Amino acid sequence: MDREIELKFLIPPESAALALAQLHGEGAVRQLDATYFDTPDHALRKAGFGLRVRDGEGGRKQTLKSASAGGVFSRGEWETAIAGPDPDRDALARTPAAAMLDGETLTPVFTTRVERVVRIVHVGDAIIEAALDRGELSADGRRAPVCELELELKAGQPGALFDLARELAKRTPLRLSLISKAERGYGLAAGVDAPAPRRQAAALDPAASVGEALQALGQADLAHLCAGLEALRERPEPDSVHQARVATRRLRALLKIFKPLARDEAARRLDAELAWLAGEFDAARDLDVFVGEVWNASAAGAAFAGRDAFERGLEAARANAYLRMEAALESPRARDVLLEAAAWLEAGAWTTDPGLAEVRDGPAAAHAAKVLEHRLKQVRKRAKAFSDLDAQARHRLRLKGKTLRYAAEDLAGLFPEHPKRAERFIAASRAVQDILGALNDRSVRQTLIETVSHGDATTARDAARIALADDETELLDRARRALDDLLDAKPFW
Secondary structure, three states: EEEEEEEEEEEHHHHHHHHHHHOOEEEEEEEEEEEEEEEEOOOOHHHHHEEEEEOOOOOOEEEEOOOHHHOOOEEEEEEEEEOOOOOHHOOOOOOOOOHHHHHOOEEEEEEEEEEEEEEEEEEEEEEEEEEEEEEEEOOOOOEEEEEEEEEEEEEEHHHHHHHHHHHHOOOOOOOOOOOOOOHHHHHHHHOOOOOOOOOOOOOHHHOEHHHHHHHHHHHHHHHHHHEEEEEEHOOHHHHHHHHHHHHHHHHHHHHHOHHHOOOOOOHHHHHHEEEEEHHHHHHHHHHHHHHHHHHHHHHHOOOOOOOHHHHHHHHHHHHHHHHHHHHHOOHHHHHHHHHHHHHHHHOOOOOOOOOHHHHOEEEEHHHHHHHHHHHHHHHHHHHHHHHHHHHHHHHHHHHHHHHHHHHHHHHHHHHOOOOHHHHHHHHHHHHHHHHHHHHHHHHHHHHHHHOOOOOHHHHHHHHHHOOOOOOHHHHHHHHHHHHHHHHOOOOOO
């Protein structure tokens, strides 16, 4: 098995020639036609594999790829030259997919037709293969265009791969993607508009090291963010906004969970840029919640003198928030966030610093137990004085609780001996986050109403009467009970 380290970028078709012009080195042009196969119930895809038979230069080859092989951008690959157009069962029997294919029928799912322009690029002592793919995917008569640039490290240090990507990104709008052609092809074959992508949980080996756990969780978070931003570009709607913001916040939480390895300047810059990106979603998300979950549900039949003007103000504020968010998504700054997150996860200082070896190579379970205990202690300390907290302090408690929840969800796999405890603890932490979120949303509503009313005190008062009709005292009581339940839950670590 060979270990790939590669980056893939989506680029606008009109920028493809510019990207090629920056890649100096030996080159070739290949036509690559491939068919992807799976069982009727897509067992390979569910297990994280992709199986293709490709015709191209060098003849016909069968390739099985796995989702990961030890790094954020590494994949396992088993390739064999074959004679026929269908998969070679004998070759598959020598791969990790053999067990799930025993006796199963393999049928075509989708095809790809791609022209690949290859350049071999030297960056210092490193050798990198750059491949520009242009063509299309097809499944059951449906088609989707392909325009992607892949950079694969053939020799040398991973940092060289990111150096080349940074140089290309200065002139070409590269958008990092962790979605393979196989995933796009399966989506096309499904023939339905998919919802905004959710995060796929990383399966942690209880014996994993801290560094291995960081990269596995980081890949899941970064994949969620990349897919979320693409979905938001294609469908700017409330669920897409929510998923993109959650993905950004989870990646920030990861830096906190693995803080001993994230103290370098690059990690601090990454955290600041992720905070900026998350902030670009805030106004759109707040207005989506206000309009969709509060106003539309509460204002039916309500009448007051300034209602029409207030609702026009809401529509205008929401439209402006989406315009601001969309402009941020198309900015070089947003594209750079993804690239720098990838660079830090795969080639950051923490991966090679001898001073961090003890932490990096230590058992992830021991680190996780310390993190979870520390995060729970922070929540417990603030929860004791909950009755005395103002809205801002409750919001800070909510943020602490959110990091605890993310840590519990991410790290529970390291403690397989207590699955029921983990389920109860995670459920309790989610309940705390939800109710503290409701309290924070109530505070945000008041500010939003005042902003949309443009200084009209009467309109603001009448709108608040509708939008703030829920009982804050009841919400506070529910928050206290939720906190008590969390603090009473048995730790699973």
